[in-house]
Amino acid sequence: MTGTRGAYRKTAQRREQILDAAFTLFAKNGYTASSVNEIARMVGISQTGVLHHFAGGKLALLTAVLQQRDALAEENLRGKTGRDFLATLVEISRIQATQRGVVQLYRNLSTEAVDPEHPAHEYFRDRLSRIADAVTQAFTEVLEQDGLTPGTEPREASLSTLAMTEGLEALWLQGMDVDMAEGIRLFINGYLTRAL
Amino acid sequence: MTGTRGAYRKTAQRREQILDAAFTLFAKNGYTASSVNEIARMVGISQTGVLHHFAGGKLALLTAVLQQRDALAEENLRGKTGRDFLATLVEISRIQATQRGVVQLYRNLSTEAVDPEHPAHEYFRDRLSRIADAVTQAFTEVLEQDGLTPGTEPREASLSTLAMTEGLEALWLQGMDVDMAEGIRLFINGYLTRAL
DNA sequence: GTCTATAGTGGGATAGAC
DNA sequence: GTCTATCCCACTATAGAC
Numbered sequence: 001m002t003g004t005r006g007a008y009r010k011t012a013q014r015r016e017q018i019l020d021a022a023f024t025l026f027a028k029n030g031y032t033a034s035s036v037n038e039i040a041r042m043v044g045i046s047q048t049g050v051l052h053h054f055a056g057g058k059l060a061l062l063t064a065v066l067q068q069r070d071a072l073a074e075e076n077l078r079g080k081t082g083r084d085f086l087a088t089l090v091e092i093s094r095i096q097a098t099q100r101g102v103v104q105l106y107r108n109l110s111t112e113a114v115d116p117e118h119p120a121h122e123y124f125r126d127r128l129s130r131i132a133d134a135v136t137q138a139f140t141e142v143l144e145q146d147g148l149t150p151g152t153e154p155r156e157a158s159l160s161t162l163a164m165t166e167g168l169e170a171l172w173l174q175g176m177d178v179d180m181a182e183g184i185r186l187f188i189n190g191y192l193t194r195a196l
Numbered sequence: 197m198t199g200t201r202g203a204y205r206k207t208a209q210r211r212e213q214i215l216d217a218a219f220t221l222f223a224k225n226g227y228t229a230s231s232v233n234e235i236a237r238m239v240g241i242s243q244t245g246v247l248h249h250f251a252g253g254k255l256a257l258l259t260a261v262l263q264q265r266d267a268l269a270e271e272n273l274r275g276k277t278g279r280d281f282l283a284t285l286v287e288i289s290r291i292q293a294t295q296r297g298v299v300q301l302y303r304n305l306s307t308e309a310v311d312p313e314h315p316a317h318e319y320f321r322d323r324l325s326r327i328a329d330a331v332t333q334a335f336t337e338v339l340e341q342d343g344l345t346p347g348t349e350p351r352e353a354s355l356s357t358l359a360m361t362e363g364l365e366a367l368w369l370q371g372m373d374v375d376m377a378e379g380i381r382l383f384i385n386g387y388l389t390r391a392l
Numbered sequence: 393g394t395c396t397a398t399a400g401t402g403g404g405a406t407a408g409a410c
Numbered sequence: 411g412t413c414t415a416t417c418c419c420a421c422t423a424t425a426g427a428c
Binding site for chain 1: 224225226228229239257300301304306307308310311320321324326328355356358359360361362363364366367369370372374379383
């Protein structure tokens with residue numbers, strides 16, 4: 001419907017432009033400190049022009065940005081199991097090292113969203129739970145193939161891996177000289193009988 | 197000078213009240229999203245009343261809060277070396293599990309401060325560098341006493357430990373069921389020939 | 393589809409009275 | 411030491427013209 005022809009073409013383009021600008025700004029300053037006005041200026045239209053495309057106001061922009069980005073990120077993991085899933089985590093991290101904005105976006109927003117009254121609070125709570133469950137399942141699958149070092153408990157391994165991932169991202173964002181993907185790979189290898 | 201008697205007594209008390217309120221609010225909402233007005237309301241005075249005590253404006257409040265808190269935190273580590281230093285890291289983490297606000301304050305502010313234009317950008321950069329160096333030195337001291345497992349490199353161990361610390365804090369803040377202190381203790385133990 | 397104009401709120405900061 | 415009054419600015423959102 002919103003294809004490359006007809007009356008909706010311009011709308012679709014504008015929406016994309018706006019989402020890109022919103023993403024950039026949210027990544028830089030977080031949600032609260034970003035203004036619709038500045039997004040509008042980046043796109044080259046007025047503030048009301050932006051709101052025209054996102055009826056729900058600023059909040060609609062936030063959820064649209066999050067949904068768009070998560071759809072991309074989770075796509076890589078769909079269908080993967082066990083070792084493949086874990087290897088993909090490392091791969092995602094390798095890609096993210098080239099996309100500072102994405103990492104910063106999620107750190108900024110997930111930090112704000114710790115506040116139970118933040119509009120994206122539930123979103124990030126659920127997101128983290130889902131990821132933790134998925135990683136736990138991956139470790140469980142490896143366990144069933146006798147691929148885990150003795151004594152490794154899937155849930156613990158999952159939470160530790162996520163902690164290491166978040167932590168390496170934090171250090172990296174703050175300018176420390178760390179290799180996120182390598183760090184995660186080595187950390188996961190500590191749980192595996194056969195290295196990734 | 198600003199003791200318990202005389203004309204400055206009230207000032208000293210007010211400054212403390214204001215700092216407490218600022219800490220609470222910064223911890224909850226970060227720096228940018230917090231307002232002097234709200235701090236003032238928490239203390240029970242007007243916005244101008246607050247600014248009277250902190251001539252540098254809102255920014256003076258931020259640096260005062262940070263300095264006050266870091267003085268407390270680094271005091272515990274002063275004089276400690278090697279294993280003692282590492283054990284104290286675990287202890288600090290154990291204490292922090294009872295002080296959600298402190299953890300949230302640093303996560304909120306350090307996240308904002310990733311932006312090079314943030315007033316506290318250099319502060320957090322330097323802080324992290326200092327901590328990383330101190331932990332590296334602690335691991336080096338343990339190494340010299342043959343206390344590290346073969347192949348452990350102090351700098352890598354330091355950065356990984358910090359990453360795990362930050363990561364566990366992040367998961368904990370976001371409501372996951374993790375034991376920060378235990379997690380860090382076990383992680384450090386992986387580097388030591390004799391467990392903490 | 394985009395604009396101007398405007399309403400309504402809240403921000404930080406200053407001047408000056410008490 | 412604290413206040414009121416005030417300034418100027420920025421924000422989100424709506425109404426209505428083109």
